[in-house]
Amino acid sequence: MxxxxxxxxxxxxxxxxxxxxxxxxxxxxxxxxxxxxxxxxxxxxxxxxxxxxxxxxxxxxxxxxxxxxxxxxxxxxxxxxxxxxxxxxPTVFEKYARCDKAFVLSMVEMVVNGVSTRKVKKIVEELCGESVSKSFVSSLTEKLDPIVKKWANRPLNTQYYPYIFVDAMYIKVREHHKVVSKAVYIATGINEENKREVLGLKVDHTESYEAWQSFFKDLIARGLQSPKLIISDAHSGLKKAISTEFIGTSWQRCTVHFKRNLIDKMPKKGVAEVKFDLKRIFDAVKVEDARKFKDEFVIRYEENPKLDKFIEKLEEGFDDAIQFLNEDQKYHRFIHSTNSLERLNQEVRRRERVIRIFPNTQSAFRLIGAVLMDYDENQKKRRPLFKKE
Known part of the structure; x- marks a missing residue:
């Protein structure tokens, strides 16, 4: 020494x-x-x-x-x-490389957690007394590319996911010197350990049947088996892609979205009792009870002309919205809606709002992927949704 x-x-x-x-x-x-x-x-x-x-x-x-x-x-x-x-x-530069890497990773983590590159630049200047460019900070995040890509392409045949949630959100990206809107497709699932897990991510053009079909094909190519239930909103292209790619899988229409759509068809005043009776339908724990409460609801309000459109929409989407009742009751509170995925989307949106406009599609995939990876790691540390019997 x-x-x-x-x-x-x-x-x-x-x-x-x-x-x-x-x-x-x-x-x-x-x-x-x-x-x-x-x-x-x-x-x-x-x-x-x-x-x-x-x-x-x-x-x-x-x-x-x-x-x-x-x-x-x-x-x-x-x-x-x-x-x-x-x-x-000299070994000095090797010895302190770890410190430098930690510092670089800290900057990357700040960006991933929603701190703008301008603010990161300012923080670095205050800590180190040195000026770094915004482009330098941005380039650091490219170190995430191989990590995110490996995670996003990991095999899905090691576990079975009985319940899968899918949704799309929109972001702004610069493309060919223009700002365009792109859809971010995200799929999560409940695995055999009764924990939530992010299954897939894709940044594509406007939400459509072809885009959803391509997204599902990618998941299947990675080993995803047809689940018991896929929970989502009622986008027509999404519904068609589910029925095409997952034969034998039931589709659960998100009850939160469905009830919100129904309430939009209600009069603005004097509907407190109607809302209460509607809630009673979806609070049922058995399919037979839900059907009974729905039929009673229709008989009670069918003479009210102000509720014609409401009842028509209820009848139209009812069966798709109660598919979760065919599963074990312990799962009901977790699979009747896409609320868990909506909360995850909000976390992504919180970071995306700082950036506002992604410089390109790859940068969007990189940052959103890093956020989803962090969510995945936290889910692994959490307790199962409920204990196995």
Whole structure:
């Protein structure tokens, strides 16, 4: 192990500490230590000390060169020793690489968590006293690309997912010097351990049957088996893609979206009792009870002309909205709606709102993927939705 020896003038050191900027003192001390450390390393590499003659000599000294080195305290300038053959390389830069990587990852994490590149740039300047460009901060996030890509393409044949939730949200992306709207397709599921898991992510053009079909084909190619139930809103292209790609799978229309659509068909006043009776239908725990409550609802209000459209929509979407009742009752509260996916979308939206417009599709996929990966990691640490019997 390299041993360092210093002869310090304590009075001078005390005066420097008391009367100088403490940051400058810290930097100067680190420069002193690292320069001395590299000098000793060169001696050990050469097998001789300065001005010493020895038959064990491995090489010859060849002066120094200056090198700037960025650390968490800021940029410092080191006096790096070199040898005639050029084979000597100090370990200082390797040793502190971990610190640099941690600092870089911290910046990346700030961006992923919704801190704008402009703010990250400012934080770096305050911490290090060095200016970095916004493009530099943005380029750091590209280090996430292989990680996100590997996660997004992981196999899905190691578990069975009986219940899958799908939804799309819209973001703004620059494309060919224009700002365009793109759809972000996200699929989550409840796995065999009764934990939520993100299954897939895709950034594509406007939501359509072809886009949903392509998204599902990607999931199936990764090993996804047909689930018992797919829960989503009532987008026509999505419904068609589900029936095409997942033969034998039932579709559950999100009851929250369905009830919201029904309420839009109600009069604005005097409908408190109607809403109560509607809630009673979807609070049922058996299919037979839900049908009974629905029939009673129709008989009670069918003479009210103001509720004609409401009843028509209820009859039209009722069967699709009660499919969850065919599953074990312990699952009902988790699979009757896409609320869990909506909350996840809100987390994505919170980060996306800071960026506002993604510079390209890849950057959108990278950041949203990183957010979903973080969600996945947190879900693994959480308790199951309920214990297995």
């Amino acid at each position: 390299t041993q360092l020896q210093f002869n310090l003038n304590m009075d001078l050191l005390k005066d420097s500490v008391m009367n100088s900027n403490i940051d400058a003192v810290v930097k100067s001390t680190i420069v002193l230590v690292l320069n001395e450390y590299m000098e000793k390393e060169r001696d050990e590499h050469l097998k001789v000390h300065a001005y010493e003659r020895s038959s064990y000599r491995q090489d010859y000294r060849n002066g120094y060169y200056e090198r700037d080195f960025m650390m968490s305290i800021g940029k410092i300038r080191l006096r790096v020793p070199r040898t005639r053959s050029g084979e000597f390389a």
